[in-house]
Amino acid sequence: GLRRDALSKLACLGGKPVTENILGGARLTSRPDLERKYLLQAYDSGDWDDWPGNTKSMAARFEKEWAAFCKSNFCALVTNGTHALQVALETLDIGPGDEVIVPGLTWQATASAVCDVNAVPVLVDVQADTLCLDPKKAEEAITPRTRAMIPVHLYHRMADMDALMRIAKKHELHVVEDSSHTHGSQWDGRGAGTLGDFGTYSFQRSKLMTGGEGGAILTQDEDSYWKIVSQRSCGREYKEGVKVHSGNYRMTSFQAAVLRGQLSAHRKNAPRIDRNGLALDRAVADAPGVEPLRRNKHITRQCGYAFVFCYDKKSYDGLDANAFRRALSAELGVGFGSTYAPLTHSDVYYPHTKKRHALSKSYVKAITPSRWKLPVADELFYDRAVLTSWHFLACPPRRAHLLTDAIAKIYENRGKLLKASADAAG
Numbered sequence: 001g002l003r004r005d006a007l008s009k010l011a012c013l014g015g016k017p018v019t020e021n022i023l024g025g026a027r028l029t030s031r032p033d034l035e036r037k038y039l040l041q042a043y044d045s046g047d048w049d050d051w052p053g054n055t056k057s058m059a060a061r062f063e064k065e066w067a068a069f070c071k072s073n074f075c076a077l078v079t080n081g082t083h084a085l086q087v088a089l090e091t092l093d094i095g096p097g098d099e100v101i102v103p104g105l106t107w108q109a110t111a112s113a114v115c116d117v118n119a120v121p122v123l124v125d126v127q128a129d130t131l132c133l134d135p136k137k138a139e140e141a142i143t144p145r146t147r148a149m150i151p152v153h154l155y156h157r158m159a160d161m162d163a164l165m166r167i168a169k170k171h172e173l174h175v176v177e178d179s180s181h182t183h184g185s186q187w188d189g190r191g192a193g194t195l196g197d198f199g200t201y202s203f204q205r206s207k208l209m210t211g212g213e214g215g216a217i218l219t220q221d222e223d224s225y226w227k228i229v230s231q232r233s234c235g236r237e238y239k240e241g242v243k244v245h246s247g248n249y250r251m252t253s254f255q256a257a258v259l260r261g262q263l264s265a266h267r268k269n270a271p272r273i274d275r276n277g278l279a280l281d282r283a284v285a286d287a288p289g290v291e292p293l294r295r296n297k298h299i300t301r302q303c304g305y306a307f308v309f310c311y312d313k314k315s316y317d318g319l320d321a322n323a324f325r326r327a328l329s330a331e332l333g334v335g336f337g338s339t340y341a342p343l344t345h346s347d348v349y350y351p352h353t354k355k356r357h358a359l360s361k362s363y364v365k366a367i368t369p370s371r372w373k374l375p376v377a378d379e380l381f382y383d384r385a386v387l388t389s390w391h392f393l394a395c396p397p398r399r400a401h402l403l404t405d406a407i408a409k410i411y412e413n414r415g416k417l418l419k420a421s422a423d424a425a426g
Contacts, residue, residue: 010413011330013420018406019399021333026394029268035261042257049250058253062260063216069184069263070191072199072218074225077251078232081180081202084215085113085150087249088176088198091227094119096359098147103133103159104342104374105381106152108349109202110178114150115351115367118359122146123343123372129294131155131308131339131380135163139171148174153182153192155339155387156277156304157293161187161195168196176200179218181305183208184270188298193218203255208269208303208390209262211255273303273390279397280307287407289315290386307392308339310384316414321383323421324410331406334392339385342377344369 009015038058042048047057054060059077067075078084094100096118102110104123114121124141127134133151149168151159161177168175175196179185183201185192193199203214219225226239231246281292289312295302311321325336343349351357351367358364365371395403410417 008409010327010410010417012327013413013416017333018331018409019333019402022399022402022406023334023392023395024399026396026399028272028391028394029265031261031265033261034264035258038257038260039254042253045253048253057256058260059251059256062256062263065260065263066201066216067218069267070193070199070218071186071189072191072194073220074218074222076217076219076225076228076232077256078215078217078228078249079251080213081178081200081204081215082109082113083249084200084202084217085109085176085178086116087228087231087246088200088217089113089117089119089148090231090244090246091224092148092174092176092197094147094174096363097145099143099145100147101133101138101141101149102343103150103152103154103377104344104372105131105339105377106154106178106343107180107340108343108346109180110150110152111343111349111369112351115354115357118357118363119147120145120363120366123369123374125374125376126154126380127160127294128376128380128384129291129310130157130159130296131293131385132157132159133164134376135160135167138164139167142167142171142173146171146173148176148197150176150178151196152178152180153185155181155306156302156308158182158185158187158192158296158299158302160296162298165195180204180207182303184266184273184301184303185299186301189300191218194220197221198224203259206305206389208273208305209259209266211251211259211262214251214255214259270301270303273393274301276393276395276397276400277302277304277307279400280393280395280403281309283400283403284309284407286404288411290407304393305390306387307390308385308387310380311386313383316411317418319414319418320421321386323417325386327410327417328386328406331409332402334388336386336388339377339381339387342374342381344372344374344378 011017111121180202232249
């Protein structure tokens with residue numbers, strides 16, 4: 001049942017919040033001691049870069065440890081998650097004349113990497129209850145020019161890999177998993193990024209694990225691994241007969257040193273994030289006018305870049321989603337917002353302004369984001385998705401009820417909040 005203060009004045013209207021901070025003193029594990037230790041070891045060793053054959057460098061060590069953690073046959077470290085996608089596509093020989101299906105709700109890099117190999121990103125809508133690429137709509141978007149799909153394991157869920165791999169097999173398509181949001185997630189016990197041809201990761205500063213920047217590519221195929229190794233190191237031939245013209249995409253041993261320390265912590269954090277996320281999903285399910293994202297039965301561990309649930313505007317008599325997000329932030333002492341803007345109107349995705357993409361009038365037209373329609377992504381962005389960062393997943397199950405209480409409090413006071421919103425509007 002609701003606690004006695006659940007019907008009291010909303011914090012955003014001057015009342016007392018449900019809690020000053022839902023996390024209390026809870027924090028996920030960190031190992032700055034190991035990060036510093038490995039950094040100093042890397043510095044003292046003089047092995048500051050990453051090259052095949054040097055098995056003692058921090059980069060070589062982290063590469064092996066990350067492969068083992070993800071249950072992958074091979075891992076190649078690169079400069080960042082964007083380059084990871086680009087190198088994966090070039091390893092598949094995808095380029096001019098090819099189309100690649102990507103979700104329209106994602107960070108711009110997923111689509112930008114496709115443009116950067118001169119292929120066409122085909123923006124496809126997402127599922128309303130997972131925020132990930134819709135398999136049915138993806139299959140409908142396939143043409144004779146389609147070569148690959150890039151499902152994104154976005155925020156708090158993995159894409160439906162079983163359905164997408166069936167479609168890929170049927171239409172002879174490659175699959176590159178963009179796993180930048182989901183360090184440590186597993187599908188039927190298999191690591192995210194190991195189900196498709198390639199899996200890419202980002203270690204940019206906002207991610208669950210970060211070296212400031214950095215990326216990784218997973219593959220289960222040895223020839224593909226050596227093609228990636230060649231590409232990340234200026235096209236050098238490290239295995240006889242395997243070389244691909246390219247630039248420099250190497251990670252430094254300093255980044256890898258920090259990531260080794262972070263991985264030590266994340267081995268403990270991953271099961272906690274999964275457990276806490278399930279408790280928070282249940283807390284949402286217990287609250288009025290909202291619902292948790294659907295969790296596919298094949299997800300055996302979920303580690304998310306953000307915690308997300310869906311808001312029903314009608315249940316709140318038309319209360320604007322932004323007003324709900326602000327009210328919830330005030331009640332729990334944690335900021336809530338929305339998703340990325342869909343790529344059709346994203347502030348950071350405008351490939352037509354880059355001269356390198358002006359291959360022809362038809363190509364410029366093909367990569368213009370506004371040509372696509374993404375009604376589900378738009379509705380999620382404007383009216384449905386309620387999101388907060390992965391730090392929220394430190395919330396222990398014993399405190400998850402505070403999320404239920406805060407949502408119930410807003411629901412019971414929705415009339416007052418509607419009136420306040422109307423008064424503020426004029």
